[in-house]
Amino acid sequence: MEKLLVTVRRFNSSSSRLPQSIQIRQFLERALQAVMDGSNTDDAADRSNVLNIQPHHIIELDSNAYIEAKKYSKEWYKLIEIEDIIGYHDINIADIYEEEFAYIFYDIFSTIDELSSTVNTQKLKTIALNGLNAREQLTVKEFADNQGIKIICPIPKMLHIVKKNLTDYIETNRLTRELVSGSLLQYGEMNVRKPKKALFDITTHNFYTSLCPVWSELISSSESLEPLLWGNGGRPLGFSTEYQFDEEVPRGEIEDWYNKLKSRINRSKKDKCVHNRFDYNGTNFWNVIWPEIASWLTVNSRVAAYDILLFQRALERLSPTIVVVGTDSAITTRGHVFMAKQKKIPVVEVQHGIYVPNKFRADVIVDFIAAGGEYSKKVFVDYGVEEEKIKLTGWPKFDRYCQMNKLRESNLPAIENRNIIFATQPLDFKINISIINALISFAQSEENVNVIIKPHPTENKKRYEENIVKKSHVFVLDPDSSIADIINNISILITISSTVAMEAAMLKKPVICYRINGEITPFEALGIAKGVSNEEELTLCLHQLMNEQKMTEELSEQENALDSLVFGLDGKSTFRVCKLLHEIAEKTIVGR
Secondary structure, X not given: OOEEEEEEOOOOOOOOOOOHHHHHHHHHXXXXXXXXXXXXXXXXXXXXXXXXXXXXXXXXXXXXXXXXXXXXXXXXHHHOOOOOOXXXXXXXXXXXXXXXXXXXXXXXXXXXXXXXXXXXXXOOOEEEEOOOOOHHHHHHHHHHHHHOOEEEOOOOHHHHHHHHHHXXXXXXXXXXXXXXXXXXXXXXXXXXXXXXXXXXXXXXXXXXXXXXXXXXXXXXXXXXXXXXXXXXXXXXXXXXXXXXXXXXXXXXXXXXHHHHHHHHHHHHHOOHHHHHOOEEOOEEOHHXXXXXXXXXXXXXXXXXXXXXXXXXXXXXXXXXXXXXXXOOOOHHHHHHHHHHHHOOOOEEEEOOOOOOOOOOOOOOOOOEEEEXXXXXXXXXXXXXXXXXXXXXXXXXXXXXXXXXXXXXXXXXXXXXXXXXXXXXXXXXXXXXXXXXXXHHHHHHHOOOEEEEEEOOOOOOHHHHHHHXXXXXXXXXXXXXXXHHHHHOOOOEEEEOOOOHHHHHHHOOOOEEEEOOOOOOOHHHHOOOOEEEOOHHHHHHHHHHHOOHHXXXXXXXXXXXXXXXXXXXXXXXXXXXXXXXXXXXHHHHHHHO
């Protein structure tokens, strides 16, 4: 084999984990790829010799790529010699992005391993590559250069024009992103007479849904623990802003720190000794990782520093007894957790989503975890969390499902029709559209079947409406629609890996999980959902589940599997979490 065509397909699977400038570059890649799709790459390589490189959703925990990625995610800033200035107010800014960089390094290393295993036994002379923009594409180039393999990149003239225009736009606008702003959000009047305060950190909609039941219960029933809400996540929900801390932040101080950091990183950029430290199995990947570091520096370092200062002001003014978060690994909350721990304020994580063992997760740094069930407890232990820090409480956001015993009213079509709902996730829009088209085709072949699309809260309803065939039996709901009311009125739920699968299972609804890149979700592994890998399997599974006897068998298996994922199943998870918060707050007060 003299020629190998290497194609890279980018999933927008980690948009919430990647710096904005990297997301912009992914947008550039997709625009470039749209042009590439119209070009003829058959001339560059034999179509039978094709290596498709895709982002790695399944992490091989015993692989060298995983081990090295974990190491580099904790040490990359030391290798470029900025460890003495990376701290801001004694918080290592790089630690906030540990999980993001772990995925970046794993993509690079696993791509190198994949190429090595493919070409080692071949007398390969040429690699035809579909572009030089994506992280994996740059990795292929560096690998080929190291191996003395020629790179062919068939780029039509039109592509250069698109690339130049978009690059100019990015360079002009990349620094205009607004810095995050923080505010204390509260429902009703603050009761400053309560001796203890719990500060709920709701920086995203997902965290709001996990923490809201607990916060609401404390408002209505607690006489000693004052619940406060922090973060932009509450603004669209109609809460009033009681405090603004923006004007107190010394922006000049942040810029001085940023300029020193930028100067040091740029010095390292020119240092060959620094470059040589970024080597994996004989392939130097400095030219691959440098754009990631530059993107992180351009936007995220300053945003993180600014956010830390805002949260520091909040802690100083409010003096909370405890801080409650949805997770400590997200970049929107990790800096807050570091700051709270620095001030010796205990932090409690109320589990907001399902964790899986074959994914990267930043080191757990909260003091206590209110875990949803035995499965989650085991995963946390596997992450290295001490068992005594994990409290089995169940999921407060699922309490309402335990109490629902009749169909709720909704804006869905008449109940005599069979409703199939697809709860999307912002992973890959093209895959979402493929699933929707398959569902529409299935509905057309059946009687009285409606297809309902429920976009993720971060997605745009209009984008789906513009990209699907308009049919009388196809409905696109608002992203903020109440999922509980919707699920109660459906026949089957389709999702990828959302905890909506658990919500549907609690209401005894069949669930289908669509595997991306062959990844089996915990819901499928534990028996809550059926897994499918393509549109043909999805259609076949739908036909089977529409059979009443088959559906009854699936629901029986589903009910048994729920016990591991959801502790209690009694509608009292919120009560247990509130009790835990009271106990921790009381011990904290006594300790002071």
